[in-house]
Amino acid sequence: MSMYITLIGGSGFVGTRLTTRLLAAGHTVTIADKNDSKKYPHLRVYADVREPDTLEKALAGSDAVINLAAEHRDDVTPKSLYDKVNVIGAENVCNACTKLGIKRIIFTSSVAVYGFAPIGTDETGTINYFNDYGRTKWLAEEKYRAWLATGSENSLTIIRPTVIFGEQNRGNVYNLLRQIAVGKFPMVGKGTNVKSMAYVENVAAFIEYNLNNPPGERLFNYIDKPDFDMNALVAEVRRILGKSGTLFHWPYWIGLTGGLCFDVLAKILHRKLPVSSIRVKKFCTDTMFESANIPATSFKVPVSLAEGLERAIKYEFVDKITDQEFYTE
DSSP states (O other): OOOEEEEETTTSHHHHHHHHHHHHTTOEEEEEESSOOSSOGGGEEEOOTTOHHHHHHHHTTOSEEEEOOOOOOTTOSSTHHIIIIIIIHHHHHHHHHHHHTOOEEEEEOOGGGGOSOOTTBOTTOOOOOOSHHHHHHHHHHHHHHHHHTTOTTOEEEEEEEOEEEOTTOOSHHHHHHHHHHTTOOOEESOSOOEEEEEEHHHHHHHHHHGGGOOSEEEEEEEOEEEEEEHHHHHHHHHHHHTOOSOOOEEOHHHHHHHHHHHHHHHHHHTOOOSOOHHHHHHHHSOBOBOOSSGGGSOOOOSSOHHHHHHHHHIIIIISOOOHHHHHHO
């Protein structure tokens, strides 16, 4: 059944992939975003989750709302933006949906709500966030659950993805791949820590899959399996790039000391630097998650994790496709 779907934050990395899938499936899509959409500028209308009037205009007539918008970087300033965008923004989305009679919401949260979680944490895991991003994502979930309770016909799907990567992403996974590609990757620690990841096409497919969920709440962690540990991940990337040789491992204490030095330098320069102590800690920590709920569905991933990794590497560092080529293809 075709729907009229509004994607809040749809101009971004995941939103662009999701828009492509939804249009191919015959849905009508509006991208509600404060930023232009490079691939679908004709579908974008201005909206900011901090501005209720713009939300109401953008969401009017929607059968379903998918909220991808978030303040998520490690170094957001001022920190109040986390609450304004993620928490108050969620409340504004809920208020707009109530006012407009929209009864179907999909919200992309994050495994950051679990913090430095035990290996294998699934949807029953303890909420134990360690930063403002995880905290405000959890508070946003609670805003949506409060909305859900206002009507027996309301349908809420909360998806907590692990780190998402893919073509055109410029996040932490891209930075890791780029460092390996140019031969400047500092492997810190033993490399036996496991990292869960999710390929963007699969995340978009899973969001689309949940559009027809019945009333009530559905909660999912999203992870592509099987997981890589850092040694296996780096070895696979080097294989795809055709690189050989032995990789040197820096002791963890040296890497952490270097990160702390960059913290001090960032404060002195009043600049955001690519290296920090928290990033070193996150790099060397196990972030392996599971989903107890996805296996109970009939969802099938369209792309294996290994294939997704190869696609992203070839796109960025072998074929070196430009942004313009990507957005006009």
